[in-house]
Amino acid sequence: MTPDLLLPFAGTAPDFATPPLWCGRGSTVIGRTTLGAEAWLGDEAVIRGDGHDVIAGDRLWLGARATLHIAQDMYPCILGDRVTVGRDACVHACTVGDDCVIEDDVVVLDGTVIEDGVLVEAGSTVFPRSVLPAGFVCAGSPAVPVRRLAPSELAARASRLREAASPPPPPGDARDDPASVFVARTARLRGAVRLEAGASVFFGCDLAAGAGPIAVGANANVQDNCALHAAGAGLEIARDTTLGHNVRTADGRIGPRSLVGIGSRLAPGTVVEEDVLVAAGTVTQPGQRLETGWLWGGRPARALARLDEGKREMMRRIVQQYAGYGRAYRKAQDSLAKARPGS
Template identity: 60%
Template sequence: MTPDLILPHDGVLPHFASRPVWCGRGSTVIGAATIGAQAWIGDGGVIRADGQSVVLGDRFWLGHRSTVHIATFTHGTTVGDRVTVGRNAVVHACQVGSDVVIADDVVILDGAQVDDGVVIEAGATVFPRAHLPGGFVYAGSPAKPQRPITLAEVAERAERLREAAGDGAPAAPADEPEVEESVFVARTARLRGRIALGAGATILFSCELQAEIGPIVVGADTNIQDNSVLRSRGEGIVIGRDTTIGHNVRMGDCRIGARSLIGIGCAIAPGTVIADDAMLAAGATTDPGQLLEGGHLWGGRPARILAPLDADKRSMMSRIVEGYCEHGREYRRLQAELP
């Protein structure tokens, strides 16, 4: 069994030590990824090594709609043996040891190091460059140690998490929206309803855009990254141009301005308005109807102002947009070559 979609990056295809035990619907593996024996990849699971390498050890389990990715210019991702990742989690540009359990909705961020024999509880965020020593259960945002844990307990938690995963929800039939040639929509993305995609927009792997009630409008050169889910239930979703929606974002009816960035694993409540030139840190949430002013870095649950949006952050946001425009052009070419 192989993933639904395998693509090279810079001419390099993924390498599997052996045929995976299971690959779910819409699963995707890209680029310089090395995956150990007895891997299990759930529905919508995405492993992307497009710029740095991803190395995953033996008996790696990736839950439904979870994402493993890299930081293009700085960090790859390395994961040890017997690591279990739950549903809707993100393992991003970090190092994870062996015998680790990463529960549902966890986000691990760039440069973090997770040692052997760790459990990270559901919904936790491991901040950039954090170090989680082995032998503990961690929870919270940022993730902090809660109590010691033995390897036997880690193995039991892994087994329970895998048993709880069950089958993924049946995928709704997708529409094929008419898009201009500069737009990239991944073959494993699912779009339904009234959706307008601006020139150069990029909709990445295993995303879901559901606009059967209210419309979804995505601005020019905006990217929506792997496993993000946008559901309009009324007034619709409007996203400005040159904006980044990170991996595994959940979003209801809202307005997001131009040149903004919504970080990995954020949850945007219905009625939220995010102004132009705003950045929402990974793992943050908004309250219904909340207004996020431009020119600031926001974070927390619910989001609050953390700092002014300085020149370095603005430059980083611009580089991400440019990089994803390039990714979109390349993936569009590669996808067109597939049978």
């Protein structure tokens, strides 16, 4: 089998030791990616080797809406043999050893080393440059060792995740967006979703405008496997704003020039004011307001520090970088469609 979307990046195409055992609906593999034998990719799973390498050993199992990604020109994403990654988890720019289990909704951040035979429990956030030692169960935010693994526990947890693979969701609506907009072919946009010039919606995203609309502002980027579900008043994402990988949010507003970090969960009614940085793995309370000019983090979210110019520059750089990704991937998708027989 092959992934639903297989794209080169900067002239480099993914390489597979053997064809994957399974590639779910909307699965995406890109660029400098090398996978070992017998990989299993769930629905909307995304592997992005753009700007550095993604290397995984034999028998990788990647759950539905899980993301593997790199830090451009800084950190690769390297996984050993027999690694299991749960649903809606994001493993970002780090190193994972053999026989590890990363459960559902986990976020692993840049520069981390997870040694062999580690279990990271569901919902944990592994802070940047952490080291999780071999043979331990790790949990929390930040994730830390909490106890030694019991015999056979790791295999049992891996089996549980694999058996719980979710069925494919219904297909999304067809759309006719402006020429400057990028919508990944494996993203699903349903209902009243409006994308302004330069906006980008990446691989595996699910934007569902139910009772209320979703508006994505100019040059805003919604990164891989985000889930945006508006069920009431609607959701507005203002211009020049970033939603990192695997963010979940509902009705509310995210102001201009803000960044919502990887794996964050914004409860219904959350208002993120302009010029706000939300740390990875943050969880807000319903109706919470995140005031302008601050770094927010924690569960529940709280103001941690005033933003300095260094963080603001980082936020601007990500917007520019993802605008470039959007242009490149739109061109690649268009070329792929033209190359298909009958297209």
